[in-house]
Amino acid sequence: MGIRRNPAARSIAQQAFALRDRYPDGCVRLRPDALRWRCELTPSALSRTYTVELGYRLGGHPQVRVMKPILDGRLGESLPHVFRDDSLCLYREGEWSSSMLLADTVVPWAAEWLFFYELWIPGGEWYGGGEWPPPRTVGSPNASGTEAPVLDPSVQD
Amino acid sequence: MLLAERTEQLDELLGISIAGFDIPDSLYARVISRYEHTASALADYWPDGAGLIYPQGSIRLGTVTAPIDREGEYDLDFVCRRELLREQITKRELKLDVGDGLRGYVLLGPDGQPLLKEGGRCWTLDYPKEPFHMDVLPAIPDDGLGASKTAILITDRDEALWLNSDPIAFADWFHARMREELIQLSEAVAKRMEIERAPASELKTALQRAVQALKRHRDIHFRGSTKDAPASVIITTLAARAYRPGGSLHEVLVDITARMPGFVERDEAGWRIANPVASEENFADRWEGHPKRVQQFFDWIERAQSDFAGFGSERGVDTVLVKLAESFGEVPARFARERLGGEVRQMRDRRLLGVAATGALGSAGRRVPQHTFHGDPPEPRRA
Numbered sequence: 130m131g132i133r134r135n136p137a138a139r140s141i142a143q144q145a146f147a148l149r150d151r152y153p154d155g156c157v158r159l160r161p162d163a164l165r166w167r168c169e170l171t172p173s174a175l176s177r178t179y180t181v182e183l184g185y186r187l188g189g190h191p192q193v194r195v196m197k198p199i200l201d202g203r204l205g206e207s208l209p210h211v212f213r214d215d216s217l218c219l220y221r222e223g224e225w226s227s228s229m230l231l232a233d234t235v236v237p238w239a240a241e242w243l244f245f246y247e248l249w250i251p252g253g254e255w256y257g258g259g260e261w262p263p264p265r266t267v268g269s270p271n272a273s274g275t276e277a278p279v280l281d282p283s284v285q286d
Numbered sequence: 287m288l289l290a291e292r293t294e295q296l297d298e299l300l301g302i303s304i305a306g307f308d309i310p311d312s313l314y315a316r317v318i319s320r321y322e323h324t325a326s327a328l329a330d331y332w333p334d335g336a337g338l339i340y341p342q343g344s345i346r347l348g349t350v351t352a353p354i355d356r357e358g359e360y361d362l363d364f365v366c367r368r369e370l371l372r373e374q375i376t377k378r379e380l381k382l383d384v385g386d387g388l389r390g391y392v393l394l395g396p397d398g399q400p401l402l403k404e405g406g407r408c409w410t411l412d413y414p415k416e417p418f419h420m421d422v423l424p425a426i427p428d429d430g431l432g433a434s435k436t437a438i439l440i441t442d443r444d445e446a447l448w449l450n451s452d453p454i455a456f457a458d459w460f461h462a463r464m465r466e467e468l469i470q471l472s473e474a475v476a477k478r479m480e481i482e483r484a485p486a487s488e489l490k491t492a493l494q495r496a497v498q499a500l501k502r503h504r505d506i507h508f509r510g511s512t513k514d515a516p517a518s519v520i521i522t523t524l525a526a527r528a529y530r531p532g533g534s535l536h537e538v539l540v541d542i543t544a545r546m547p548g549f550v551e552r553d554e555a556g557w558r559i560a561n562p563v564a565s566e567e568n569f570a571d572r573w574e575g576h577p578k579r580v581q582q583f584f585d586w587i588e589r590a591q592s593d594f595a596g597f598g599s600e601r602g603v604d605t606v607l608v609k610l611a612e613s614f615g616e617v618p619a620r621f622a623r624e625r626l627g628g629e630v631r632q633m634r635d636r637r638l639l640g641v642a643a644t645g646a647l648g649s650a651g652r653r654v655p656q657h658t659f660h661g662d663p664p665e666p667r668r669a
Contacts, residue, residue: 152643169644170644173288173648174646177602217661220660225657234657240647243645244647245659248623250602250608251604251607251623254624256631257631258659259661260659
């Protein structure tokens, strides 16, 4: 993949180091070409504490999931700004590249997502801005341009 | 604004919500202009200060609270004090006399085209195109022994008795309950705004906010049965008596509501909430012969206490917002979340949003880079 050949791409070790540095309470599990990071995030003083898991494999896109608590949707509505598997959709194509540190991009974006999620629950308004791609057509999950992260079975449980 | 401390953040949300019940500045300006116009017309009608009109109640106390419904109106209270002795005029004549003055004003066709309506004790200037009306209460000076310069006599509903009242002294008493705080607040706001004197609308103490919060909570609690609801003057008196300055707004709300019932007295004559500046006036006289109202008051204040205490009991901004909506209505809760959401969004867009090691967003910590939330819009969930 193009990203993997990018000379500026950060190594897994660099990514893990930055995650440990910025979020000392998080827990990183490493493989040579992938990592898995779990951490508790509390996006504001009144917020809940969420357990978030980030999976990343070199050459792929990071995947962020909220493990705990189970996120409530609004009655009859799915969650905003998520992929079909409920992993968080935090950036538009081109806004993140493997030369960036996950700790300084995707993680704070996830904290922001959680904050706007709490504001979204009561009235269904998303105050965080963003873009909705055109509605998906049945049978072609990414036809709309929503770039699903690379699901990497090797760093799944 | 995002604040690091839980108590401060809760106060911020409460403050924003309650500020949502303030009368909007533009409307307030129109009220003042209508009032001043009325006052100057009456000064022509009764020269040499023989008929003076002045604000009383919430507009004087800084506790005006928006009506809960769009159709509802701000109910603003004024006194029209005629310089007459009680020997010179009967109660009925006083009412008609003030009505004549106001009718003369209305016939001039002033701005806002008010209509004059007669109420039980007062006259109402109703502005058909405005969301407010002015209740004008006829009064004469109280010339009784030891009465203050601001003491007045008003008539009861049956125009059978002269009743003591003193709205100016009451407002002075109310303001004295928070004098220190008002001075500090004025200095702080003036400093922040880099001006010499802070505008009055910027100055709201925790007591004023608490009174507004209680009035709104009452309006929601007694929706549909307003005649049983405790009068604003009862709420204001008990809250000001119970008020202990110094705590956070949330602490003040919880503390005041816990202490308010303790200031309701009972003697052989019945329930008593004395006017703090005219002890012969009993604000609880409306409860006489209405044991249900008494019970409903105590039930309500207990409910308000538990609702206010509950604001901080569970985690999640959403739970706080839902509780705010239950206590104060959907509009202030939406106002609070729009403000908070808008501010955080703006901080991020201006690269001012930081994140701490706990994931806490705020002005401290490493900057959060710009990004665009993406993905699919929420869609109806298939069962």
